[in-house]
Amino acid sequence: MDTQQEQPNGGVDVPALAAPLRARLAAICADALAVIPRGELSTQVRTVAGFAPAKRASAGESVLLAALGEGDRFRELVLEWARENRPDALEVSAPDPVHAAAAAVLTADPAAAHLAAFVAMRAADSSMRAERDGALAKLERLSGELAELRAARTERGDGNAEADKLRSRLREKGTQLRAARDEADAASAALAEVRAEAELEVKRIAAERDAERARAEAERERAExxxxxxxxxxxxxxxxxxxxxxxxxxLVETIEGAAAGLRGELGIGELGMRPADLVEGAGIAYGRSTQLRDVGALDSLLRMPAAHLIVDGYNVTKTGYPELSLADQRDRIARQLAALAARTGAEITLAFDGAGVTAHKVWPRGVRVLFSDPGVLADDVIKNLVAAEPGGRPLVVATSDKDVVRAVRGRGAHAVSSAVLVSRLSRV
Known part of the structure; x- marks a missing residue:
């Protein structure tokens, strides 16, 4: 069976198929010629394609079947047309044996040879049945003539010459009658033999089909x-x-609980001043407010432990990409700040004026997005954020609003212009 699957057309000799199957395949190929590009066809098949559509199947049958049997390319073109336009023509399980055999030949089904043989046997059966019916009809005709001759002999019983003539004709007709009977008996015997062979072949094909179905079901069960x-x-x-x-x-919760219990037993409170903050002659770097002038200074501050970057949203976006709509500006800076947070580990808060903003969405991770309440400016939100932070924490406020810069620097926060932050965000 595996060998047949590798052969074209299911391992059958297409030009040698039975007449009904040849006609069926030629009709399908002729219909497909209407849409197959001429460049894909051989010279002989292109000639057939030039025939009138009604004559392609009958006049070009031998050429079409030869092309179908010579290789896979023409069969693939016809098969592609049938899948798109006549999927019913590819049903191997169709009840009509000619239909099923044609579908098996086109799809190179393993059962193609068996189905073609079955169609051939049925065609032979039909031919023999026609021969038998012809012999029986001839027998009836001769019987009628014999009856007429006998009737004529009865009517002319007094004519010896005529009687001899009639007897001669009677003997001739009797010989013909016996020959016709012999032909009818031979045709009946041959028909019975063909029927027996066809039944055996059908049983064998059905057994192979059932075995294939059982194997396929077993494979499906193994896959499931x-x-x-x-x-x-x-x-x-x-x-x-x-x-x-x-x-x-x-485990982490247990460790944290144990650490908290140990702090309680030892009376250790929250850390305040660190040892480096107590060195004489040195000021507190975190408390010294600066105006950051370049990207390098900004990166240095953002990499400090617990650094917090607060961004004046629209002040930065209108500096960097004013051509975008406000919604697109918010989306773009939020994505860029999320990437910056992932690289530096800094906490980032993005503040916008909330007037007219009613949409709710999920913002990128690592960025806290705030909208001011109605009647409240984002500038005031930024000032409150700085005021809420503990002293000594490294804070950076990104804005070009001079009033905001003066206010946050007065509380110990560092300031960076919107242009410097936009330059830094363009690198993430």
Whole structure:
């Protein structure tokens, strides 16, 4: 069976097929010629394509079947046309044997040879049945003539010459009658033999088909079992991972509880001044407000532990990309600041004026997005954010608003212009 699958047209000799099957295949090929590009066809098939559509199948049958049997290319073109325009013509399981055999030949089905043989046997059966019917009709005609001769002999019983003539004709007709009977008997015997062979072949093909179906069902069951095993393995892995994460969370929670209990027992409070802050002759760097002039100074501050960058949203976006709509400006700077947060580890807060903004959306991770309340400016929100931070924490406010710069620097925060921040964001 594997060998037949590798051969073109299911391993059958297309030009040698039975007449009904040849006519069926020629009709399908002739219909396909209407849409197949002429450049894909051989010279002989292009000639047939030039015939009137009604004559292509009958006049060009031998050329079309020869092209179908010579290689896979013409069959693939016809098969592609049938899939798009006549999918019913490719049903190998069709009840009509000629239909099923033609579909098997076109699709190179392993059962093509068997189905073609079955069609050939049925065609032979029909031919023999026609011969038998002809012989029986001839027998009836001769019987009628014999009856007429006998009747004529009865009417002319007194004429010896005429009687001899009639007897001669009677003997001749009797000989013809016996020959006709012999032909009819031979045709009946041949028909019975063909029927027996056809029944055996049909049973054998049905057994092979049932075996193939059983193998296919077994393969499907094995595939389904494998899929269930994969799903079970994935579920087990996910459950194991969740169990590990739960144990890790419990361990961290236990460690944190133990640390908190130890702090309570030892009376250790929150850290205030660090040792470096107490060195004589040195000022507190975090408390010294500066105006950051370049990207390098900004990066140095953002890499400090617990650094917090507060951004005057529209002041920066209108400096960097004023041609965009306000919504697009908000989306773009939020994405850029999220990338900056991921690289530096700094906390980032983005403040916008909230007037007219009603949309709610999910913002990128790593960026806190705030909108001022109605009647409140984003400048006031930024000032409140700086005022809420503890002294000594490295704060950077990105804005070109001079009033905001004076206010936040007065509270110890560093200031960076919108242009410098836009330059830094263009690199992420």
């Amino acid at each position: 079992t494998a899929r269930q095993e994969v799903r079970a393995a994935r579920l087990a892995a996910r459950q194991a991972r969740e169990a590990d994460e739960t144990r890790l969370a419990l």
